[in-house]
Amino acid sequence: MKKGGTHERIYAIVRKIPKGRVTTYGTVARLAGFAGQARLVGYALSALPTGTAVPWHRVINAQGKLSLEQKGSSSGITQRLRLEREGVKVDAAGRVALATFGWRLAIGKP
DNA sequence: CCACTGACGAGTG
DNA sequence: GCACTCGCCAGTG
Numbered sequence: 001m002k003k004g005g006t007h008e009r010i011y012a013i014v015r016k017i018p019k020g021r022v023t024t025y026g027t028v029a030r031l032a033g034f035a036g037q038a039r040l041v042g043y044a045l046s047a048l049p050t051g052t053a054v055p056w057h058r059v060i061n062a063q064g065k066l067s068l069e070q071k072g073s074s075s076g077i078t079q080r081l082r083l084e085r086e087g088v089k090v091d092a093a094g095r096v097a098l099a100t101f102g103w104r105l106a107i108g109k110p
Numbered sequence: 111c112c113a114c115t116g117a118c119g120a121g122t123g
Numbered sequence: 124g125c126a127c128t129c130g131c132c133a134g135t136g
Contacts (some may be wrong), residue, residue, distance in 0.1 A: 006132080025118050040132055042117035047134085059117075067117045122127085
């Protein structure tokens with residue numbers, strides 16, 4: 001046990017995100033011990049290989065939008081699909097209501 | 111070693 | 124709401 005994998009630390013937090021909920025890069029960074037380094041989370045997820053057991057699709061930006069979709073990445077479609085499949089409603093502009101689905105930010109109120 | 115790029119966030123105008 | 128700037132870390136050539 002050693003290995004101070006910056007990325008591994010982030011993956012550990014992302015894996016804790018419950019299904020049907022989303023969180024922001026900044027929150028993940030904070031919980032991982034990298035407060036203020038939201039970018040690291042993005043970089044770590046970008047290095048994530050395909051077929052990983054990490055629910056990266058549950059991580060969005062502080063604006064409540066899907067960064068991938070905003071960028072126009074083809075992977076953005078996958079993220080949106082997976083979220084909606086878990087019960088997360090995604091706006092036409094690729095925006096999610098953090099007030100409802102935000103993990104650790106607000107208790108979902110159906 | 112230097113320069114550039116990249117899944118962000120907060121502040122400013 | 125949008126455009127621009129700065130800070131921070133990792134990978135590549």
